[in-house]
Amino acid sequence: MIVKSQGLVLRIQPYSRTSQITVWLTPNHGRIATLAKGAYRPKYTSQGQCDLFYTCELLYYPRETPRLNILKECSVLDLRLEFRSDPGACACASYLCDLTARLCPPDSPHPELFDLLGATLNSLPTARFQVVLLFWFELRLLALMGLAPRLTTCPLCSEPVLSQSSPAHFSAVEGGLICADCAAGHTESRHTLTPDVLAVLQDWEAAPTPQQALRTVCSARQQNILRSALGEFLHYHLELMPPSRAIAFNLISGGSPK
Numbered sequence: 229m230i231v232k233s234q235g236l237v238l239r240i241q242p243y244s245r246t247s248q249i250t251v252w253l254t255p256n257h258g259r260i261a262t263l264a265k266g267a268y269r270p271k272y273t274s275q276g277q278c279d280l281f282y283t284c285e286l287l288y289y290p291r292e293t294p295r296l297n298i299l300k301e302c303s304v305l306d307l308r309l310e311f312r313s314d315p316g317a318c319a320c321a322s323y324l325c326d327l328t329a330r331l332c333p334p335d336s337p338h339p340e341l342f343d344l345l346g347a348t349l350n351s352l353p354t355a356r357f358q359v360v361l362l363f364w365f366e367l368r369l370l371a372l373m374g375l376a377p378r379l380t381t382c383p384l385c386s387e388p389v390l391s392q393s394s395p396a397h398f399s400a401v402e403g404g405l406i407c408a409d410c411a412a413g414h415t416e417s418r419h420t421l422t423p424d425v426l427a428v429l430q431d432w433e434a435a436p437t438p439q440q441a442l443r444t445v446c447s448a449r450q451q452n453i454l455r456s457a458l459g460e461f462l463h464y465h466l467e468l469m470p471p472s473r474a475i476a477f478n479l480i481s482g483g484s485p486k
């Protein structure tokens with residue numbers, strides 16, 4: 229049996245002196261890995277057609293054990309060449325692909341994640357504030373995993389969290405904003421979100437597309453607070469903190485547009 233699928237390249241690594249493993253995100257099979265035998269030989273014809281961030285159409289022979297499918301053909305649908313000349317966008321794309329590769333389970337359908345990653349990558353090179361797309365992607369990814377931070381009711385007492393005029397308390401451990409009463413007796417680490425920072429977070433959480441998310445920009449101060457709060461949230465709930473996150477944020481953070 230041969231399988232035909234679209235795939236977005238998340239990671240490429242050598243397998244031997246002549247063969248290459250590519251990790252893909254596919255709509256209907258989630259994360260898969262393919263082995264391209266002879267990919268590093270001079271006469272191999274498909275090797276140049278597959279690089280990081282490409283979307284391709286694949287033909288592969290599935291293998292159960294090990295889960296290393298044999299690539300038969302690969303034709304490019306979207307090269308995303310803009311990343312080759314934009315180090316900031318490239319660092320962002322690397323982080324998003326790295327995060328996806330670590331989180332997406334193998335061989336299970338994830339069409340929403342495929343669409344989310346593709347749309348975010350397509351928006352990155354021209355985005356005036358690329359950092360917005362990193363935050364937005366993290367929030368959408370958490371939502372897809374059923375782990376979105378709670379921003380309207382307190383996870384401890386279920387009372388509405390009123391924060392239009394006073395700072396709100398964000399707890400990664402408790403899963404979102406906690407009310408002032410619960411915060412008073414709460415000893416876990418928490419972040420104070422002023423109303424303006426919370427408004428930014430709520431705008432992004434409600435934005436269905438990258439274009440919508442990019443309508444809400446945030447200052448360097450707001451970025452620092454959200455980078456720390458969301459970073460701790462990802463670390464606690466997903467049990468990971470890839471180095472690629474710090475690299476991407478350090479390259480593009482700040483208040484000025486690119």
Ligand SMILES: [Zn+2]
Nearest residue numbers: 382385407410
């Ligand atoms: Zn409460």
